[in-house]
Amino acid sequence: MADHPDRADRPDPAAPAADEEPGDAGAVDATALEEVVRFTSDLIRMDTTNRGGGEGHERPAAEYVAERLAEAGLDPVLLEKSRGRTNVVARIEGTDPEADALLVHGHLDVVPADPDEWRVHPFSGEVSDGVVWGRGAVDMKDADAMVLALVRAWARAGIRPRRSVVLAFTADEEDTAAYGSGFLADQHADLFAGCTESIGESGAFTFHPGDGRRIYPLAAGERGTAWMTLTAKGRAGHGSKINAENAVTRLTSAVTRIGEHRWPVRLTETVRAGLTELAALHDVPLPDLSDADPDRLARSVDELLERIGPAAALVANTVRNSANPTMLDAGYKVNVIPGSASAHVDGRVLPGTEREFAATLDQLTGEDVEWDFLHHEIPLQAPVAAPTYRALREALLHFDPGAHVVPYCMSGGTDAKQFSRLGVENYGFMPLRLPEGFDYQAMFHGVDERVPVSALRFGVRVLDRAIRAL
Incomplete structure (x- = not known):
């Protein structure tokens, strides 16, 4: 613990400040x-x-x-x-x-x-x-x-x-x-x-993009939680022998595919509204966010995120689904090939994409690895064009009138x-x-x-x- 000087003569940090109204x-x-x-x-x-x-x-x-x-x-x-x-x-x-x-x-x-x-x-x-x-x-x-x-x-x-x-x-x-x-x-x-x-x-915390402006992201959505367990089965055996049915190899191949997968852009109403307001705030031309071509939409969104600078951190994690491998468990001795191996993956899912997410996991894990939900909760979305959102926005701007409030989707839950x-x-x-x-x-x-x-x-x-x- 850091040493602190004597504060006996210093003002009480818990006392109301003189400039508060x-x-x-x-x-x-x-x-x-x-x-x-x-x-x-x-x-x-x-x-x-x-x-x-x-x-x-x-x-x-x-x-x-x-x-x-x-x-x-x-x-x-x-x-x-x-x-x-x-x-x-x-x-x-x-x-x-x-x-x-x-x-x-x-x-x-x-x-x-x-x-x-x-x-x-x-x-x-x-x-x-x-x-x-x-x-x-x-x-x-x-x-x-x-x-x-x-x-x-x-x-x-x-x-x-x-x-x-x-x-x-x-x-x-x-x-x-x-x-x-x-x-x-x-x-x-x-x-x-x-x-x-x-x-x-x-939600409603100050985000400083570094240009003197203050942005308050007001959350009107959350990605869903998809914590998963992956299990690979194989043939147990001696570590010195060639084994084409190695459970560890099967598992790590699936984990690598999941970790390296580039998920497609999927824009929800909340995220689209956030991108629209951030583009206007930064005087950046808004691309067609309803583009039906997935590759073109992905390029447009990635370019927009780059052009709005640090403020991209507010939306970059919610324009796509994600799945991050986080834990591995296999074996008990270096010269023994185990008959099974498992891993945990933290998946996060945007509203309206749950079926696509599951189908993609089936494809990425392949025939030799099974997966199931360890914990699963739905994604959420609340209306931005609603009196409640407007009232919350007004309360923030009343006490910080020079700030900007933008819609925000939480990457977690x-x-x-x-x-x-x-x-x-x-x-x-x-x-x-x-x-x-x-x-x-x-x-x-x-x-x-x-x-x-x-x-x-x-x-x-x-x-x-x-x-x-x-």
């Missing part, structure tokens, strides 16, 4: 601006590491969240599929009983972190130099804290949103969601009665997949205004994860305006 903050008061920082730090200090395979313990964070909600006059419910894998659900009744309800969801678990690799201990929750440090600072205990601070501010001000708001703080998002949102959707659907839309993680089983459309919207040079995407599952205090306060204000406008 409380008159423009809606229901967000000075207490909320302090609480969002404290809640983020407190939640980070609770080690809710999810190691996969059912190994996790979100209970301490869930109890903390439930206590904060109860203090605000809500009646939170704690739910577990397995001991310690705890979820929290609460409902805020809206003023319009005829309006559809809104789901606001965030997860409490985090991926593992090795303290030896970090400058600050990953579960310290340290607040220093205007930054909150630790695992979960952006994924996504910061957002959990923003929601907590906001609903408590509403309670102090006597504010109720127009729509009823269901709050869900979940377990197990960092694995299969079987103990979290999947369990809630399957076993406790009644708690989400009336919910037609939701907002969740991974969130709890929105499970909640979609209940007929809920999702937007990725947990706003953060980030300074130039702050690599938000690198913070996800990365070393030295951290979030600026100013970004947390911005997020609470934007959420307040957005949710009350929906």
Whole structure:
């Protein structure tokens, strides 16, 4: 851990900044601006590491969240599929009983972190130099804290949103969601009665393309999850003998074909809208994105991505499906040819392409290798030309009027997949205004994860305006 100088005479990084404008903050008061920082730090200090395979313990964070909600006059419910894998659900009744309800969801678990690799201990929750440090600072205990601070501010001000708001703080998002949102959707659907839309993680953060402009990608889609197991069968034998039925060879040939495959361009409505707005923002001529010729379309899209520069990172991973080999398992001794070998592949699938994806995997694996889904969740897409998208966009621009908001499809997935089983459309919207040079995407599952205090306060204000406008 890095040494830090004495901070006794330095300003409290959790105190509201002098240039913040409380008159423009809606229901967000000075207490909320302090609480969002404290809640983020407190939640980070609770080690809710999810190691996969059912190994996790979100209970301490869930109890903390439930206590904060109860203090605000809500009646939170704690739910577990397995001991310690705890979820929290609460409902805020809206003023319009005829309006559809809104789901606001965030997860409490985090991926593992090795303290030896970090400058600050990953579960310290340290607040220093205007930054909150630790695992979960952006994924996504910061957002959990923003929601907590906001609903408590509403309670102090006597504010109720127009729509009823269901709050869900979940377990197990960092694995299969079987103990979290999947369990809630399957076993406790009644708690989400009336919910037609939701907002969740991974959208509305500042992206700096390097030219002085600020872009906020607002997520209106996710690629589907297709985690796969490949299994090759062969003839076991002595390592010294020629063997044309070597399971390892068969497996690695299939893995190589998958890893080297160039997937065709498949543009969804969300991605097409994002490309259109980014091209206009960069004064780049827009090619025909409906071109029926696949080779010509691929060239046009690749050229467009090159011309919009760093902003291409917002869409480059979602113009195609993908399948990345990630794990191999074969053999037990160097001079023994095993009778079987297996591999895992992380596949991600765009809306409308699932059949094509499966057919391509059949072709790439060939006759000697079988494949099956280890975990499979559908892709999602929410309308961009919709009042909800416009309200979310307006809330961002209200607090950052010089910025640009563009539609965005997430390359990975969130709890929105499970909640979609209940007929809920999702937007990725947990706003953060980030300074130039702050690599938000690198913070996800990365070393030295951290979030600026100013970004947390911005997020609470934007959420307040957005949710009350929906």
